Amino acid sequence: ASRWLGPIAGIAAGLGIAALLSSMGLSGAFAEFLSSALLIAVVVFGVMFIIRRLRGAAPRPATQGAFGGANNASGESQQQPMWRETLKPAAPAAAPVAAAVAAAPVAATPKVGDDNNWFVPGDFDTPNFLKQAKDQFVRIQAVWDSGSTDRLRDYLTDDLITELKPQLTERGAAPNKTEVVLLNAELLGIETVSDGHLASVRFSGMLREAPGAEAFRFEEVWNLFKPANGGWLLAGIQQIPVEFAS
Numbered sequence: 001a002s003r004w005l006g007p008i009a010g011i012a013a014g015l016g017i018a019a020l021l022s023s024m025g026l027s028g029a030f031a032e033f034l035s036s037a038l039l040i041a042v043v044v045f046g047v048m049f050i051i052r053r054l055r056g057a058a059p060r061p062a063t064q065g066a067f068g069g070a071n072n073a074s075g076e077s078q079q080q081p082m083w084r085e086t087l088k089p090a091a092p093a094a095a096p097v098a099a100a101v102a103a104a105p106v107a108a109t110p111k112v113g114d115d116n117n118w119f120v121p122g123d124f125d126t127p128n129f130l131k132q133a134k135d136q137f138v139r140i141q142a143v144w145d146s147g148s149t150d151r152l153r154d155y156l157t158d159d160l161i162t163e164l165k166p167q168l169t170e171r172g173a174a175p176n177k178t179e180v181v182l183l184n185a186e187l188l189g190i191e192t193v194s195d196g197h198l199a200s201v202r203f204s205g206m207l208r209e210a211p212g213a214e215a216f217r218f219e220e221v222w223n224l225f226k227p228a229n230g231g232w233l234l235a236g237i238q239q240i241p242v243e244f245a246s
Contacts, residue, residue: 118189118200130185133201137222138180140234145176156234157225181206181215188221196227198235 120126136155143151147168152161182205191198204219225235 118191120187120190124190126187129199130187130201133187133222133224134183134185134203136232136234137183137185137203141178141180145178147171147173147176160234160236177210179208179211179215181208196225196230199224199226199232202240 140152140155143155149161149165149168152164156164184204186202186204188200188202201222201224202219203222205217206215207218208215219240221238221240223235223238224232226232
């Protein structure tokens, strides 16, 4: 942060604020006080501006979708998944699904209790739900690696497939193999909507993008949608930058 404060202080000093106030008939002490206050205001504004820039753009809305469909009611590394945004410096090559779904970092991760609409029913089988969610995570990644749009329809909504299709076309027949080295899952909450239910699951762990490559850490929130008459489908993915990861 100090490398930003130096130029800001230099700008304020260059303006000769204290001298200007003295020439207006204000006492030296009072002029010095006002100039210090103005300098502090400039520094605070600068710091707030920098923080906003570092946080980046707000996450774009996730298209409708979630995990499990017809089959389920529902720089370190040099490669990154085409749909998964890297959480580390990387030279982009063939990449998996989350990067295409979530091209921007997340400003905030939804948590149970942040919104009165989010809840987990008392009789909800959370352990079984998370087990299925982890199974679907692995299956969806494998289907993405295969490049089969038809198979993706079993797990993703049509809107999300439409968004991802250009990525598959661009990749062509290039082989892609993602190994899930370690996978954790946490249910953040469920929300009832007019046409079904939404659920958010936080996934974290380690992935490897090529045989022999170094595994890298990832953390992201999958937004799942379940229509009234159907299974859970992948709706969207929110990346959690390293500095905000748990």
